[in-house]
Amino acid sequence: MSDGTTGTATGARAPRRMRTDARRNVESLLEAAKTVFATSGVDVPAKEITDLAGVGVGTLYRHFPQRSDLIKAVIEREIDACADAAPALAAEHKPGIALARWLDRLAAFVATKRGFAAALHSGDPAFDGLSGYLMEKLGPALGSLLDTATAAGEIRAEVSPQDLLYAVAKLCAPLPDEEPDYGRRMVALLVDGLRPADSSADLPFAR
Amino acid sequence: MSDGTTGTATGARAPRRMRTDARRNVESLLEAAKTVFATSGVDVPAKEITDLAGVGVGTLYRHFPQRSDLIKAVIEREIDACADAAPALAAEHKPGIALARWLDRLAAFVATKRGFAAALHSGDPAFDGLSGYLMEKLGPALGSLLDTATAAGEIRAEVSPQDLLYAVAKLCAPLPDEEPDYGRRMVALLVDGLRPADSSADLPFAR
Amino acid sequence: MSDGTTGTATGARAPRRMRTDARRNVESLLEAAKTVFATSGVDVPAKEITDLAGVGVGTLYRHFPQRSDLIKAVIEREIDACADAAPALAAEHKPGIALARWLDRLAAFVATKRGFAAALHSGDPAFDGLSGYLMEKLGPALGSLLDTATAAGEIRAEVSPQDLLYAVAKLCAPLPDEEPDYGRRMVALLVDGLRPADSSADLPFAR
C-alpha cells in the first residue's frame, strides 16, 4: 500500500492501470471508512460508508469483495503511514525524544480504531494476515528506534518491539468517557520502567 | 449479586422469594452466558445461550428483558467474586504477593471477557452503569492492597487504583494467537516500574 | 349473565356454587377488562388485564379459557345492562324522550368499545355468537321503544330495530380526536329523518 501508483485495492494483483474514476472511488471509500470507523467502529453498516463516500454499495463490493478487505486496507494504509514516520523522527530528534514521539503517533492511530481490536479478536480468518502485517511493518520501525535509544543509554533493552507494540495498541484503545490522556500516560509509565536507574532526568516521559 | 440467597436477576428489587426452579434457571442462564461469552464474545445470539442453559428464549427475556441486562449480570457477578477475593489474599500473603496474586486474578477474569471492552465501547446507554460499578467494587479492593504494599515499602504510591485497574483490563484483554502469558508479563512490567529503587529483589514480579 | 347468582364465567354450565374468592376474581377480571378495553382496545396483552385485576394470568385462563371468552363476557354483561335500562326509561318518560335517552345510553356503551367492532370483524369463530346475542337482547328492547314511539305518532315505522342498532354501533364507535358529540349528532340526524312530516316540533332530536 505504500506504493501509491500501481497497487490495487485488493492486493496489488492486477497489472492493468486503474481507471481514474475507479481510483478516485477507492480513495473516497478508504477515506470514508477511516472516518466512519473512528466514529462508530468497524461494525457500521456498509451503507453508511458508501453514503459518505458518495458511491453505490456495488462499488464498495467491487473493490473490496469481503468486508474485511476494506478494514484491512484502511488499517494497512495507516500502518504504512505510521511506519513511514519513524525515519524522519529519528533524523530530527534525540533518540529518547524520537521514540516518545513515535509512540505518541502510534497511540493516536490506535485511538481512532474503535472496534479494531474486536475485529482482530473475532477469529475471522479474514484478519489472519493483519496482525502479521502490523508486526512486519511496525516491528522494524519501532525496533530501530529502540535500538538507537538503547545504544544511547537512554533505555534498558528489556522489551521486545512486539511486546511494546501490542501494549501500546491495547492501552491506547479508547474507552468511552475515558480521560483522553490515559493511554499516553500509561505508555509513559511503562516505558519509564525501562529507563536506566540513574538517567530518569533525561527521559521525555512524564514521571 | 454478592448475596447469594436473596438477590433477583434484575437487581434485587422483589421482596418475594424466588421460586426454586426460577432461581435454577437464572443460575443456568448466567453460567451458560459466562461460558458462551468466553468462547464467542458477548455478541452471540441469544439462542445459543438458552440452548446451552436448557431453557426457552422466553425464560431468558423474562429474567433479562434487555440483552444488556444479561451481560451486566454476568460481569457484575464476576466483578463481585473478584472483589471478594481481595481480603483473603491480604490475610494469607505478604503485601507484595497479595497484590500480585490479586492482579493475576483480575487478569484471568478479564481474559475470559472477549467483547466486553467492545460492549463498554458501544455507547449503548444500557452499559452506562457498568463502568461505575466496576470502579466502585474493584477500586477499593485494589486500593487497599496498594495501600498496604505502599505502607510496607514494597511499592511507590504513584498510580491510582483506577489507572491500574484499567491498565490491567486493557492489557489482559485477549487477542487471538496471543502468547497466553502476555497480559501478565506486561502488568508485571508496569508494576515493576513502581518498585522503590532499591527493593526490586523483594518484588514478586518477574523482571 | 343477567342472573347474578348462579352463572359461571364461561357460560352457566357448572351446577356447583362458585367459591367466594373465585367469584371475586371473576368480578375483578371483568371490571379490569372493561377498563382496559376502553383505554387500549380489546387487543391488549393479557398481562395488562391481570395486573389491573390483581390476579395471576393463570386465573384469567381458568375462568376464560379463550381470550375471546373474556371479551364476550365483558360485552354481554354490558349488553345486559343496556337492555335492562329500557323498561325504566319507558316508564319514566314520554315515548320520544325514552327512545332518545336509550339511544344515548347505547351510544355511550359503544363509545367505550375500541376495537370491539374489529373483534367482530375478525372472522374468529369465537365471536360468532356475540352478534346474535346482541340482537337477541337489544333488539326487543329497542323494538319496544320504537313501537311505543310509533304508536304515539312520534316516529314513522321505517327502520327495523336491527338496522338502527347497527347504525348506532357504527356511528358511535369512537375515532381518535373525534368531536365527542359526533356519534350522537349523527344518530339524531338519522332518527330525525324518521319523524312524521308535520311533527318535528315534538321530537327531542336536534334539527
Added chain:
Amino acid sequence: MSDGTTGTATGARAPRRMRTDARRNVESLLEAAKTVFATSGVDVPAKEITDLAGVGVGTLYRHFPQRSDLIKAVIEREIDACADAAPALAAEHKPGIALARWLDRLAAFVATKRGFAAALHSGDPAFDGLSGYLMEKLGPALGSLLDTATAAGEIRAEVSPQDLLYAVAKLCAPLPDEEPDYGRRMVALLVDGLRPADSSADLPFAR
C-alpha cells in the same frame, strides 16, 4: 400519488426516475397489500403481502420502511382515486344522482378497508396525517357535489362534508355476515333526511 408517472412510494421526494423493476415491485406490493387488507385486515403479517406480491420482505421494507407507510400508501392511493372520480360524475349526471353515485363509490372503497378504522384508532403517530389527508382530498370533492345539489334545490344544506364523510366511512365499514347493502341503505336514509320537504320524488335515494 395522484400522478401516476413520477411519484415514489415514500412521498415523491426523489427527483431521479425510479427503475422500472423497482416501480413494478412497488406496484405489486400496493396491489397485494390492497387485496390482503381487504381480506384479512391491515394487521396481516408482512410475509403474507410479500408472498402475494412475489417479492422478498427486504423489498417491502426498502420501499415502505414502516409498516404504516404501506398502509398509508394504499389508502392514500384509493382516496385519490375516489376524489378524482367526482368531477366526471358531476359532469355526467344530475346533481342528486351524481352525489348518490359518488357516495356509493366512497362506500365501496370503505367496504374493502377492514381494520382501517382500527388503524386510525391506534393512536400510532404514524397515522397522524392520514385523517387530515382524507379530509383534504375528499372534503372538497364531496363539498362541491353537495353545493351543486343544494343549489339545485335537491338537498337542504345541513350537514358539513366532514360529517357526511365520516358517517359514510363508519356506516359502510363492513361487519361479517352483514347484509351487503346495509351501509348503502343507511347512507341513503341519512341523506334522505336532508331532502327538502316537498321534493322527495326527485331524489334518487330509496325511501
Added chain:
DNA sequence: AATGAATGAGACTTCATTCAT
C-alpha cells in the same frame, strides 16, 4: 383455586451480498 414461570412460535426489522440495469 391461584399463581406466575416457562415455553416457543412468529412478528418485525436489519444488512451483507448479489445482480439486473
Added chain:
DNA sequence: GATGAATGAAGTCTCATTCAT
C-alpha cells in the same frame, strides 16, 4: 465500471397459553 434494488437469513423480542408449585 457504477449503481442501487432485491434478496432472505438471522437476530431480537413479544405474548398467548400451559403447567409446575
